[in-house]
Amino acid sequence: MDHTKINLIVRLQHIDNQIESIMSLQKGLPEEISALEEDLAFTARQIEARKRVAEDHQKLRERLNGTIFDCKEKIRSFKEKQTLARNNKEYDALSKQIEYEEKEIAQAEIKLQDISHTEHHSQELQKKGRELIAENRYDEITEEMMPDDVLNQQREDLSQQVNLKKEELDSIVVETAEEITRLREKLASQRTAVTQEAKRLLDKYDHLKSGSMQNAIVKLDRHACSGCNTRVPTNRHTLIVQGGFYVCESCGRIVVHERLFDEASAEG
């Protein structure tokens, strides 16, 4: 039996394993970073929304206080005019105008109270949130209950974590970039070699790997397929030891003697 073909495909798996082991150095960092970034964006949106509400309140408050000031000015001038009124009709007309301005003031004051009430309510909610935090009852805290300072601290912490993880990932990527490029080139040329010499094995390899299976070619380990731990029939052992292969009946992986991996690894 010609074992060159199986050696070629074992070598392909070996290179694949090397790439996989380098990629695993990233330890799920890309996924972790994007999850942290989502949390950060959510927190930032909450802070922004609160800031907008506070700004709107401030603007409204200034406008209402301006209105009140103007009304008072008008009232003052109407009262002055009243002292100079030549008759009751003139005096009464001014009284009506004063009344109107007083109503305007009252309305503005109600609106100012509404703003204060809303702000007080949200402060109360935050107070409640602070109590819940102190008691570690985080699951009971609603978005509104999150105290401003805790929210700001959260944003700071998250942004720090994102930066740290990014730095960590960047340094891993930089450190391994050369090696990954080298291995990918090696993988490509190995594929070319396998395509020419063992197309059917390559098809099987690709088919196995197209699923979630990372390793299509595995070692025989304690008389079992090391991919799924199913025992390999005794009458196949000799063939495997001789450098042949066995297709696992349980998982479909190609089982070879570990020596073949050692040989593939020795090639560099």
Ligand SMILES: [Zn+2]
């Ligand atoms: Zn198996």
